[in-house]
Amino acid sequence: MKAAVITRHAISNYGSLLQAMATQKIIEKMGCECEIIDYIRTDEDYKNVEKTLIKQKPEWNNNPIKKATYLALRQPESLFAGKKFAKMRTKHLKLTRPYFSPNQLKSNPPDADIYITGSDQVWGPTADGKVDFTYCLNFIKNGRKAAFASSFGKTSLNEDIKDNYKKYLSLYESIAVRENNAVDYLREVGICSSQVLDPTLLLTRDEWGEVLKEVPKKDYVLVYQIHNDKRLGEYAKRAAKKLGLKLIRVSPSLHQISREGKLILCPDLGEFLAYIKNASLIITDSFHGTAFAINYNTDFVEILPNNNTESRNISILSLTGLQNRILKDYDDLRLVDEKIDFSYANKQIENEREKSLIILKDILYGR
Numbered sequence: 001m002k003a004a005v006i007t008r009h010a011i012s013n014y015g016s017l018l019q020a021m022a023t024q025k026i027i028e029k030m031g032c033e034c035e036i037i038d039y040i041r042t043d044e045d046y047k048n049v050e051k052t053l054i055k056q057k058p059e060w061n062n063n064p065i066k067k068a069t070y071l072a073l074r075q076p077e078s079l080f081a082g083k084k085f086a087k088m089r090t091k092h093l094k095l096t097r098p099y100f101s102p103n104q105l106k107s108n109p110p111d112a113d114i115y116i117t118g119s120d121q122v123w124g125p126t127a128d129g130k131v132d133f134t135y136c137l138n139f140i141k142n143g144r145k146a147a148f149a150s151s152f153g154k155t156s157l158n159e160d161i162k163d164n165y166k167k168y169l170s171l172y173e174s175i176a177v178r179e180n181n182a183v184d185y186l187r188e189v190g191i192c193s194s195q196v197l198d199p200t201l202l203l204t205r206d207e208w209g210e211v212l213k214e215v216p217k218k219d220y221v222l223v224y225q226i227h228n229d230k231r232l233g234e235y236a237k238r239a240a241k242k243l244g245l246k247l248i249r250v251s252p253s254l255h256q257i258s259r260e261g262k263l264i265l266c267p268d269l270g271e272f273l274a275y276i277k278n279a280s281l282i283i284t285d286s287f288h289g290t291a292f293a294i295n296y297n298t299d300f301v302e303i304l305p306n307n308n309t310e311s312r313n314i315s316i317l318s319l320t321g322l323q324n325r326i327l328k329d330y331d332d333l334r335l336v337d338e339k340i341d342f343s344y345a346n347k348q349i350e351n352e353r354e355k356s357l358i359i360l361k362d363i364l365y366g367r
Helices: 014-029 048-054 064-092 102-107 159-169 180-188 205-211 232-245 254-258 269-278 289-294 311-320 342-365
Strands: 001-008 033-039 095-099 114-117 144-150 175-178 219-224 248-250 264-265 283-284 300-302
Touching: 001 014, 014 033, 014 064, 014 144, 014 269, 014 289, 014 342, 048 064, 064 254, 114 342, 144 342, 159 180, 175 180, 175 342, 180 311, 205 269, 205 289, 219 232, 219 269, 232 248, 232 283, 248 269, 254 264, 269 289, 283 289, 289 300, 289 311, 289 342, 311 342
Parallel strands: 001 033, 001 114, 033 095, 114 144, 144 175, 219 248, 219 283, 248 264, 283 300
Antiparallel strands: none
């Protein structure tokens, strides 16, 4: 049996790559061949991503000098990170032939027994701010369709988008989503779904150990920051000083070199995971930064993103009983000293992992 999974695997982001890798691995563990559909939208190709982003900044895009300055400063780092992530994808993922447009997929889709919309924010806005219904498998006319650990990302959807989701997702055999609010969205349009863990949590810390590399242990505070919030770095600097530890920052983005902490630029996947595993404390606004901190039982402080995507972070913290790790006051350093008792979280993850794998087995082979 063969599964073809469509997900947002080609963004220069560790979470995107790790969730695709985990999805592939757990499907293969169930005796099913699995390929990741190598669909890379033109606007999200690393060669074009800065050009896409600047179009959403009229004050820069409409000024030739500002536009040229922005691209000159930001495009080289996108090219650097993009090339490195492309190599990691080739190493860790089994990919189909490349597709660069919905029409290419419609005219020559990959062969599979079942087509699956995978994890990550596949049903949320893409780089150009629009929704791409390719991730609803609308290019498959005849064939089994399902979703596993899919996410909307944003916490609100307009009525037109909801109508389209109802149209396309009603053709799915089964749907499992990542967040509880996604279950609610689908219920609103008359579609039943179940909730599962993010695929990265379906692999145990020992299973992730297969890709770990050696990095320094337990003598640093780690920053893994996705969103632009200066207060996060300032807080991390004060936290590291309070603990008497050095501050390290991991990122695929060179411009973060100007932020607090020694920048480890675009480490290999195994090094990235090892930095999380071995940290004394991680301060993060990233869902996958939080997920791996929980999986590795690494103490963490959660800083919720302020861009309407915090639902997935809140969902995993609520499940594991770790809502108290959300920072509410940037002047409050008490969380830095509080060690986390992960016993309840570990039990919850173990239970939900078992349930999620049963749901995936049912998706693949039927109830």
